[in-house]
Amino acid sequence: MLSANELDRVCVVLVRARNPSNIGAVARAMHDFGFSRLRVVNQFPVPLAAAKSAVDASDVMTAATSYSSIAEAIADCTLVVGTTAVGERNLQHELLPLAEATPKLQAELRRGDAGAKGRVALLFGSEKTGLSNDELSHCNWLLTVPMYEHDDMRHPSMNLGQAAAVCLYELVREAAPSDKAAANETRYAWGQHAIAEPATAAQLELLTSLLTEVMEATEYTRRHAHNCDPAQIRRLVRRIGADAIDAPVWIGILRQVLWKLGLPPEDRHSASGN
Amino acid sequence: MLSANELDRVCVVLVRARNPSNIGAVARAMHDFGFSRLRVVNQFPVPLAAAKSAVDASDVMTAATSYSSIAEAIADCTLVVGTTAVGERNLQHELLPLAEATPKLQAELRRGDAGAKGRVALLFGSEKTGLSNDELSHCNWLLTVPMYEHDDMRHPSMNLGQAAAVCLYELVREAAPSDKAAANETRYAWGQHAIAEPATAAQLELLTSLLTEVMEATEYTRRHAHNCDPAQIRRLVRRIGADAIDAPVWIGILRQVLWKLGLPPEDRHSASGN
Numbered sequence: 001m002l003s004a005n006e007l008d009r010v011c012v013v014l015v016r017a018r019n020p021s022n023i024g025a026v027a028r029a030m031h032d033f034g035f036s037r038l039r040v041v042n043q044f045p046v047p048l049a050a051a052k053s054a055v056d057a058s059d060v061m062t063a064a065t066s067y068s069s070i071a072e073a074i075a076d077c078t079l080v081v082g083t084t085a086v087g088e089r090n091l092q093h094e095l096l097p098l099a100e101a102t103p104k105l106q107a108e109l110r111r112g113d114a115g116a117k118g119r120v121a122l123l124f125g126s127e128k129t130g131l132s133n134d135e136l137s138h139c140n141w142l143l144t145v146p147m148y149e150h151d152d153m154r155h156p157s158m159n160l161g162q163a164a165a166v167c168l169y170e171l172v173r174e175a176a177p178s179d180k181a182a183a184n185e186t187r188y189a190w191g192q193h194a195i196a197e198p199a200t201a202a203q204l205e206l207l208t209s210l211l212t213e214v215m216e217a218t219e220y221t222r223r224h225a226h227n228c229d230p231a232q233i234r235r236l237v238r239r240i241g242a243d244a245i246d247a248p249v250w251i252g253i254l255r256q257v258l259w260k261l262g263l264p265p266e267d268r269h270s271a272s273g274n
Numbered sequence: 275m276l277s278a279n280e281l282d283r284v285c286v287v288l289v290r291a292r293n294p295s296n297i298g299a300v301a302r303a304m305h306d307f308g309f310s311r312l313r314v315v316n317q318f319p320v321p322l323a324a325a326k327s328a329v330d331a332s333d334v335m336t337a338a339t340s341y342s343s344i345a346e347a348i349a350d351c352t353l354v355v356g357t358t359a360v361g362e363r364n365l366q367h368e369l370l371p372l373a374e375a376t377p378k379l380q381a382e383l384r385r386g387d388a389g390a391k392g393r394v395a396l397l398f399g400s401e402k403t404g405l406s407n408d409e410l411s412h413c414n415w416l417l418t419v420p421m422y423e424h425d426d427m428r429h430p431s432m433n434l435g436q437a438a439a440v441c442l443y444e445l446v447r448e449a450a451p452s453d454k455a456a457a458n459e460t461r462y463a464w465g466q467h468a469i470a471e472p473a474t475a476a477q478l479e480l481l482t483s484l485l486t487e488v489m490e491a492t493e494y495t496r497r498h499a500h501n502c503d504p505a506q507i508r509r510l511v512r513r514i515g516a517d518a519i520d521a522p523v524w525i526g527i528l529r530q531v532l533w534k535l536g537l538p539p540e541d542r543h544s545a546s547g548n
Contacts, residue, residue, distance in 0.1 A: 007422075025433060032430050034422030099447055145443065148281075148308030156306050159299060162439035165432070169419065169440045173373055211527075218534035220527055227523055236523060240514040249501055249510060253485075253494055257531055260492035 001172050002034075006109040009119045010171065011037045012164065013073050015135055016126035020050035025161025026124070027051070027060040033168040038064040039073045039121075070123070070138045071205050077121035078198030079108040080238075082131050082139035083167060085147070085157040092133070092235055094141040101143035102170050108198070118198065122167060127160050137231035138201065140238050143167070197244035207247060208237045210254040217261050276308070276446055280383040283393045284445065285311045286438065287347050289409055290400035294324035299435025300398070301325070301334040307442040312338040313347045313395075344397070344412045351395035353382040356405050356413035357441060359421070359431040366407070368415040375417035376444045396441060401434050417441070473521035481521060482511045484528035491535050 002010075012030055017023050017040065027038055038060050040048045045066045052061055067073035074080050081101065084091065096104070111118040123139060125131030136142065145166050147156040158166070199207075212233055215221045221228040242250055276284075286304055291297050291314065301312055312334050314322045319340045326335055341347035348354050355375065358365070370378070385392040397413060399405035410416065419440050421430040432440070473481075486507055489495045495502040501510075516524055 001420075025436065028433055029436055031424070032419075032421045032432050032436075034424075145306075146446075147306045148446075150305070150308075158306050158439070159302055159435065161433065162299065162303055162306075162436055165436035165440055166443045169443070172420075172422070214531065215527060218527075218530040220530040223530065224523075224526060227526075236520060239520060240516070242514070246510060246513060249498075252498060252501075253489060253492075256492040256494040256497065257488065261534060 001174070002106070002109060004034075006106075007034045007172075008036065009109050010035050010105075011039055011074070011077060011119065011121045012168075013039045013041060013070070013121050013123045014160075015041045015070060015123055015131060016129075017042070017047055017124070017160065018127055019160075020047050022127055022160040023047055023051035023064075024061060025159075026164040027058050027064065029161060029165035029168055030060045031058045032165070033172050035168060036060055036063060039067060040064055041067045041070055041073045043068060070135055071201065074121045074123075074138060075200060075202040075205075077119045077201050079105070079119075080121045080123065080139045080201055081105065082123045082136050082142045083125070083163060084130055084136070084142050084144050086144050091136075091142065092232070093136060093139060096141065096143050097146045098143050098167060098170050101141075102173070105171060111198070121201070124160060124164060130157065134231045137234035137238070140241070199242045199244050199247035203244070203247040203251070204237055204242070207242070207251055207254070208234050210251060210258070211237060213263070214254050214257050217258060217263055275448070276380070276383060278308075280380075281308045281446075282310065283383050284309050284379075285313055285348070285351060285393065285395045286442075287313045287315060287344070287395050287397045288434075289315045289344060289397055289405060290403075291316070291321055291398070291434065292401055293434075294321050296401055296434040297321055297325040297338075298335060299433075300438040301332050301338065303435060303439035303442055304334045305332045306439075307446050309442060310334055310337060313341060314338055315341045315344050315347045317342060344409055348395040348397075348412060351393045352385075353379070353393075354395045354397065354413045355379065356397045356410050356416045357399070357437060358404055358410070358416050358418050360418050365410075365416065367410060367413060370415065370417050371420045372417050372441060372444050375415075376447070379445060398434060398438060404431070473516045473518050477518070477521040477525070478511055478516070479508075481516070481525055481528070482508050484525060484532070485511060487537070488528055488531050488535075491532065491537060 012026060012035060014023060014026060017026075023038075023040065030036065030038060036059070042048065048064060048066045052064070082093070084095070086095070105120050105122075108118050108120050123131060123135070125135060131139075145158060145163060147158070150156065212230070215228060215233070227233075240250075286300060286309060288297060288300060291300075297312075297314065304310065304312060310333070316322065322338060322340045326338070356367070358369070360369070379394050379396075382392050382394050397405060397409070399409060405413075419432060419437060421432070424430065486504070489502060489507070501507075514524075
């Protein structure tokens with residue numbers, strides 16, 4: 001089981017959910033297992049409004065918040081994990097089965113207990129298509145609920161409410177025996193930071209846009225176009241796993257490169273660099 | 275993981291399910307996790323007929339069988355386990371949380387492998403009332419999915435499709451160590467996604483020296499001298515944890531920056547960039 005604080009640091013993010021009753025089902029599973037932060041990303045807020053007006057709308061649904069972009073919905077999160085049914089897609093991310101993914105999620109939440117930020121976003125895609133590659137690019141890594149491979153070769157996918165129920169069940173299924181995973185995640189090994197505060201998704205997004213600018217300004221994008229799809233760049237930055245101390249250093253270095261290349265600083269966002 | 279034979283010896287028994295779409299949701303979860311025997315107990319067979327006529331009725335639904343009493347539905351089973359949300363009821367049975375119940379279910383299924391019958395029935399009650407005491411009396415013992423106890427004192431209960439999904443997920447969640455051969459028989463997809471090879475120390479060292487050059491060429495070292503101790507830069511690069519695929523990309527980006535700044539390429543090492 002997770003502590004009340006840990007439960008509170010899990011955000012379930014539904015991206016392009018179409019069916020209000022599915023949103024309601026996710027909210028119910030969250031309530032059942034003690035989670036409360038539901039965030040819904042839709043270009044039009046209709047599904048959430050409809051779901052909120054459902055008769056049995058729970059406290060989770062009432063408190064749910066609506067966003068028009070993934071970046072906004074996860075801005076305060078330090079670990080962003082996408083769920084996928086795998087299928088035919090050629091995934092560009094590290095992928096873990098749910099039972100192996102969970103200790104890593106718990107470690108991030110526990111890191112929060114030690115005073116660091118440690119807020120986890122768990123992304124679920126639309127019922128029909130799941131998360132697109134562009135949406136997946138916001139994720140640090142992916143998890144999947146292993147399903148049976150039937151002979152008919154049709155790729156299985158779970159119902160949204162059931163997938164959420166299974167993932168949340170696994171998160172609270174048992175207390176991790178000790179803190180080994182968490183210890184591995186912290187930085188004692190390098191002797192650099194006592195507790196590594198993870199970077200927020202907002203910092204990583206700024207890093208991504210600065211890196212993109214550098215790649216364009218230096219003509220890297222022209223010479224290596226195959227590496228420069230926006231989702232590829234976003235994934236590249238997510239994979240570096242920068243923490244709250246390193247992220248501003250990288251941001252500062254990229255700003256300095258742009259400055260040296262004669263690009264005006266006012267183009268750049270003012271969020272804390274170095 | 276369960277073997278194909280073990281999967282085949284699990285019967286999911288829905289007692290007085292009212293809503294055809296809930297029956298469909300249970301069938302879908304069964305299909306997702308490789309189970310196939312769905313039995314529906316109703317005094318009137320209406321819900322099953324309605325569920326079977328649904329557009330996306332799966333093979334599980336098509337093969338589902340209908341009974342008018344629990345006794346008939348479980349006649350060939352050797353272990354009958356009821357699911358309950360507990361609530362206020364004064365239970366007369368042994369009750370186990372799902373994670374503790376599962377090894378007992380698996381042991382019964384495995385006994386079947388040795389030639390004994392070993393067929394397990396997992397009973398779910400109606401959406402509204404769960405299993406009645408009379409219905410529970412058919413069970414050897416009970417299991418429950420532990421849920422969060424909210425302050426409002428209302429007893430939580432899970433959605434039928436979600437409860438089934440969680441229970442079936444737990445049943446196939448992991449192979450018992452003794453059961454490796456059997457697990458190989460069945461196929462759960464989470465893909466053969468290789469976890470990336472780590473970058474070599476040589477690649478990281480090249481990355482470090484290129485980054486150092488960029489920091490100097492852009493005057494970052496002058497403005498942020500406190501970040502620029504060689505050991506600090508080396509640690510910064512080690513912390514990004516680049517793998518063998520990403521490292522050449524970062525090397526390529528840094529080379530491009532240096533090229534754009536007009537620094538001669540012959541200064542740079544020839545080790546594989548991108």
